[in-house]
Amino acid sequence: MSAKHHQPMLCRWPSTIWDVARVAGVSVGTVSKALNGRGQLREETRSLVQSAAERLNFRPNNLAQCLLRKRSFTVGLISTDSHGRFSIPLLQGIEDALEAVGISVFLCTAADDLARERQHVSSLLAKRVDGIIVTGRRTDRRPPLDLGRSRVPLIYAFAQVADPTAACLLPDDLGGARLAGEHLARLGRTRIAHVTGPPRFEAVRQRQKGFRRALEKEAIAWRPDRVLTGNWSEAWGHEAVERLLRSRPTVDAIFCGSDQIARGIVDALRERGVRVPEDIAVVGFDNWEIIAAATRPPLTTIDMNLHELGRQAGCRMLRMINDGSTQSGVVRMPCRLVVRRSCGASFAGFAQAAAAAVPGRTAP
Amino acid sequence: MSAKHHQPMLCRWPSTIWDVARVAGVSVGTVSKALNGRGQLREETRSLVQSAAERLNFRPNNLAQCLLRKRSFTVGLISTDSHGRFSIPLLQGIEDALEAVGISVFLCTAADDLARERQHVSSLLAKRVDGIIVTGRRTDRRPPLDLGRSRVPLIYAFAQVADPTAACLLPDDLGGARLAGEHLARLGRTRIAHVTGPPRFEAVRQRQKGFRRALEKEAIAWRPDRVLTGNWSEAWGHEAVERLLRSRPTVDAIFCGSDQIARGIVDALRERGVRVPEDIAVVGFDNWEIIAAATRPPLTTIDMNLHELGRQAGCRMLRMINDGSTQSGVVRMPCRLVVRRSCGASFAGFAQAAAAAVPGRTAP
DNA sequence: TGCGCGGCAGAAAAGGTTTTCCGTTGCATC
DNA sequence: GATGCAACGGAAAACCTTTTCTGCCGCGCA
Numbered sequence: 001m002s003a004k005h006h007q008p009m010l011c012r013w014p015s016t017i018w019d020v021a022r023v024a025g026v027s028v029g030t031v032s033k034a035l036n037g038r039g040q041l042r043e044e045t046r047s048l049v050q051s052a053a054e055r056l057n058f059r060p061n062n063l064a065q066c067l068l069r070k071r072s073f074t075v076g077l078i079s080t081d082s083h084g085r086f087s088i089p090l091l092q093g094i095e096d097a098l099e100a101v102g103i104s105v106f107l108c109t110a111a112d113d114l115a116r117e118r119q120h121v122s123s124l125l126a127k128r129v130d131g132i133i134v135t136g137r138r139t140d141r142r143p144p145l146d147l148g149r150s151r152v153p154l155i156y157a158f159a160q161v162a163d164p165t166a167a168c169l170l171p172d173d174l175g176g177a178r179l180a181g182e183h184l185a186r187l188g189r190t191r192i193a194h195v196t197g198p199p200r201f202e203a204v205r206q207r208q209k210g211f212r213r214a215l216e217k218e219a220i221a222w223r224p225d226r227v228l229t230g231n232w233s234e235a236w237g238h239e240a241v242e243r244l245l246r247s248r249p250t251v252d253a254i255f256c257g258s259d260q261i262a263r264g265i266v267d268a269l270r271e272r273g274v275r276v277p278e279d280i281a282v283v284g285f286d287n288w289e290i291i292a293a294a295t296r297p298p299l300t301t302i303d304m305n306l307h308e309l310g311r312q313a314g315c316r317m318l319r320m321i322n323d324g325s326t327q328s329g330v331v332r333m334p335c336r337l338v339v340r341r342s343c344g345a346s347f348a349g350f351a352q353a354a355a356a357a358v359p360g361r362t363a364p
Numbered sequence: 365m366s367a368k369h370h371q372p373m374l375c376r377w378p379s380t381i382w383d384v385a386r387v388a389g390v391s392v393g394t395v396s397k398a399l400n401g402r403g404q405l406r407e408e409t410r411s412l413v414q415s416a417a418e419r420l421n422f423r424p425n426n427l428a429q430c431l432l433r434k435r436s437f438t439v440g441l442i443s444t445d446s447h448g449r450f451s452i453p454l455l456q457g458i459e460d461a462l463e464a465v466g467i468s469v470f471l472c473t474a475a476d477d478l479a480r481e482r483q484h485v486s487s488l489l490a491k492r493v494d495g496i497i498v499t500g501r502r503t504d505r506r507p508p509l510d511l512g513r514s515r516v517p518l519i520y521a522f523a524q525v526a527d528p529t530a531a532c533l534l535p536d537d538l539g540g541a542r543l544a545g546e547h548l549a550r551l552g553r554t555r556i557a558h559v560t561g562p563p564r565f566e567a568v569r570q571r572q573k574g575f576r577r578a579l580e581k582e583a584i585a586w587r588p589d590r591v592l593t594g595n596w597s598e599a600w601g602h603e604a605v606e607r608l609l610r611s612r613p614t615v616d617a618i619f620c621g622s623d624q625i626a627r628g629i630v631d632a633l634r635e636r637g638v639r640v641p642e643d644i645a646v647v648g649f650d651n652w653e654i655i656a657a658a659t660r661p662p663l664t665t666i667d668m669n670l671h672e673l674g675r676q677a678g679c680r681m682l683r684m685i686n687d688g689s690t691q692s693g694v695v696r697m698p699c700r701l702v703v704r705r706s707c708g709a710s711f712a713g714f715a716q717a718a719a720a721a722v723p724g725r726t727a728p
Numbered sequence: 729t730g731c732g733c734g735g736c737a738g739a740a741a742a743g744g745t746t747t748t749c750c751g752t753t754g755c756a757t758c
Numbered sequence: 759g760a761t762g763c764a765a766c767g768g769a770a771a772a773c774c775t776t777t778t779c780t781g782c783c784g785c786g787c788a
Contacts, residue, residue, distance in 0.1 A: 013434070014489075014492070014514065016743090016744055016745085017744065017745060017746095018744080026767070026768085027767065027768045027769075028744085028745075028746090028768090028769095029745095029746080029747080029748095029767075029768060029769075029770090030766090030767055030768075031745095032745065032746055032747080033746090033747090033767085036746080038746085038747080039747090039766085039767085040764090040765060040766060040767090041765095041766065041767075042765085042766070042767095045766080045767080057512055057513040057514070059486070059489055059490050059512075059514075060490060060744080060745065060746095061431070061490070061492060061743085061744050061745070062487075062490035062491045062492065063427050063430050063431045063436065063491065063492055063743090063744075063745095064431055064743075064744035064745040064746085064773085065744085065745060065746075066427050066745095066773090067425070067427045067428055067431060067743095067744085067745080067772095067773045067774065067775095068744090068745055068746055068747090068772070068773050069745095069746085069773085070377070070773070072427065074491075081452075082452065082456070083448065083449070083452060083654070084447065084448020084449065084451065084452035085447070085448065087448065087452075088445075088446065088447060088448035088451075088452075088473065091471075091473055092446070092473055092475065095472075095473065095480075099480070099483065104472065104484070104487045105472070106470030106471065106472065107455075107470065107471040107472075107473075108459075108468065108469070108470065108471075109452065109455055109456055109459065109471075111456065116459075116463070119463065120468070122423070123426075123468045125378075125423055126423050126424060126425070126426035127426045127427065127438075128378070128425060128426065128427055148421055148423075149421040150378065150421070150423075233658065234658040235658070260654070260658070263658075264658070267631075290447070290624070291654075294597065294598040294599070294624070294627075294628075380773090380774060380775085381774065381775060381776095382774080390737075390738085391737065391738045391739075392738090392774085392775075392776090393737075393738060393739075393740090393775095393776080393777080393778095394736090394737055394738070395775095396775065396776055396777080397737085397776090397777090400776080402776085402777080403736085403737085403777090404734095404735065404736060404737090405735095405736070405737075406735085406736070406737095409736085409737080424774085424775065424776095425773085425774050425775070427773085427774075427775095428743085428773075428774035428775040428776085429774085429775060429776080430743095431742095431743050431744065431745095431773090431774080431775080432742070432743050432774085432775055432776055432777090433743090433775095433776085434743075
């Protein structure tokens with residue numbers, strides 16, 4: 001037993017495998033085998049080593065392990081989402097997938113600062129991460145991450161990239177919007193408007209397209225002049241209501257590009273004495289609980305399943321790490337309709353109307 | 365030049381210092397010195413090595429460096445904040461402080477899952493992080509992080525802990541509430557209510573105390589029956605308005621424990637035809653932009669300076685790492701009043717009233 | 729010419745772990 | 759009693775970088 005360990009309670013330096021070997025009176029190789037269940041050792045030796053390790057509070061130096069294995073069992077997540085609204089659920093999903101196989105996930109933020117992003121990438125590559133996942137605000141396609149000539153697995157999750165060969169996971173905006181359209185149609189709404197964000201977002205265009213398809217499928221007239229694009233704010237929701245009620249007072253439903261817009265719309269409608277959902281039904285997008293649940297009435301909305309998206313990104317990353325496969329291409333993950341009160345799914349009159357409008361379907 | 369590098373464009377394995385040495389025709393020691401500006405080398409040799417390194421896309425293996433230096437130049441941030449509302453600004457502040465000195469920060473989330481928290485800690489310790497910062501939702505004091513017998517620097521930032529010897533950074537809730545109270549008092553409000561969250565949160569108690577002190581200092585009667593505690597939701601704001609207007613219809617200002625509560629209150633007041641700020645002024649807490657700026661009128665509120673709090677946590681962590689000092693004790697960081705429209709600071713009548721109420725002070 | 733010294737680069741150790749390859753011991757079998 | 763074998767544990771290499779120590783070479787000075 002070394003002098004260092006006469007008082008092993010609180011050590012300045014963590015104890016090493018050599019310390020354990022000395023205390024247990026065996027060689028370092030034996031310690032390694034005992035602790036990892038390898039090789040053929042007497043049970044006696046094994047427990048001897050184990051108790052020594054425990055006594056010394058030994059924890060293998062991950063740095064040394066990784067150096068040897070040429071892998072760090074770590075995946076980096078680079079985010080440009082400054083609120084965490086989207087990246088935290090994603091991170092948790094990724095952790096769910098990777099923690100199980102002993103890979104840890106670390107988030108670094110690069111809030112739109114390209115220099116910092118480069119620094120993060122450089123740092124992650126130097127740390128020999130097994131892979132990098134990029135996420136961030138979804139305007140239109142971001143420039144691809146500059147990995148130098150390195151060959152680490154790279155996935156874009158909830159982020160679009162201007163590189164068709166990249167692996168990319170996105171929510172199925174089109175399908176999500178279709179869910180919203182179908183839901184409204186089945187509730188008997190026929191004069192439906194769409195109030196959404198800036199059209200330079202691909203998501204905006206996708207959602208509009210999906211919504212249009214749903215209406216056409218349900219034989220509802222698609223009127224381009226019922227589509228209003230603006231920004232993502234509540235204020236825009238207010239303004240849109242003003243415009244809508246002025247120019248087309250016959251609207252009976254509004255599908256919104258985000259929950260924030262939807263909230264602005266619901267508030268503005270209420271102030272004008274328009275009842276939601278009786279007079280106008282509203283569907284949001286995002287299922288941002290803090291907004292959607294606090295709206296009065298609470299918002300029916302589309303959930304992008306970010307947690308599941310993260311899980312899938314983790315799984316895909318795992319395959320890339322293990323196979324060395326490239327897994328390129330865009331995958332769209334399904335969205336989910338979350339029914340609350342803002343379109344009166346349980347409102348008898350509309351339920352009947354829905355049943356009438358869609359033969360073969362019964363009201364819930 | 366090794367066979368491995370006949371096609372150096374895309375390497376399965378990152379090149380090592382040996383590869384560079386071989387290509388440059390020097391020894392590994394020389395490469396290290398050339399690249400790090402150490403030792404005495406001819407300028408010629410230095411640039412020879414540098415160009416070789418560049419050609420091979422060489423990036424020193426951080427694992428090996430850390431192994432040697434017995435430090436990882438990494439700090440872990442463990443968060444239990446499942447929305448990221450608080451931890452992302454904090455993370456960015458910490459990054460600001462530490463990135464400058466070459467330390468990277470990684471966030472891992474442990475959304476109230478004690479097992480996962482332990483796993484994260486274990487993983488961070490194995491990776492020999494230089495320090496750990498804990499953050500998370502601020503109910504009352506959380507149990508201290510179990511570090512085993514390890515001795516890594518540990519800081520709680522925006523998280524309270526039931527260990528008086530721990531290093532702990534918190535916003536000055538008391539001072540923040542005092543700012544709110546003083547602001548309202550100076551605007552001439554005298555019958556001020558306080559609607560806040562669950563009293564089991566220490567922050568709730570602190571804010572109440574600070575608010576009380578401000579009123580007493582301004583010679584405004586402190587009425588315990590004007591304090592209403594509930595939960596953190598908008599719905600509670602609505603309910604509180606109902607109660608307030610029923611029992612004490614003479615209230616002329618409300619200080620809220622959070623922006624969500626404030627928003628519920630402002631909405632409810634507007635619906636009842638009570639004008640904000642003319643009839644009742646409202647101050648929130650948190651400066652959660654997405655809520656505060658979207659409220660009508662936009663909320664005057666208290667900002668906890670989380671970014672700065674993070675920066676300070678980073679600096680303090682740096683001191684602990686460098687000195688090996690313990691830095692125990694709670695430090696409170698000042699809050700900041702953000703004036704928007706909800707208490708009419710720029711409303712002439714109240715500005716005059718404020719000037720009258722507080723002699724020696726001029727209206728803005 | 730010989731000595732010393734400055735300038736420069738290489739050799740080697742250290743850092744902690746895993747794994748492969750060997751060596752030793754004890755036992756059984758012929 | 760010699761051979762073989764199984765069981766067990768040790769030695770050493772490998773992972774990659776940094777740093778210290780050492781050695782070589784050429785030049786200046788005595």
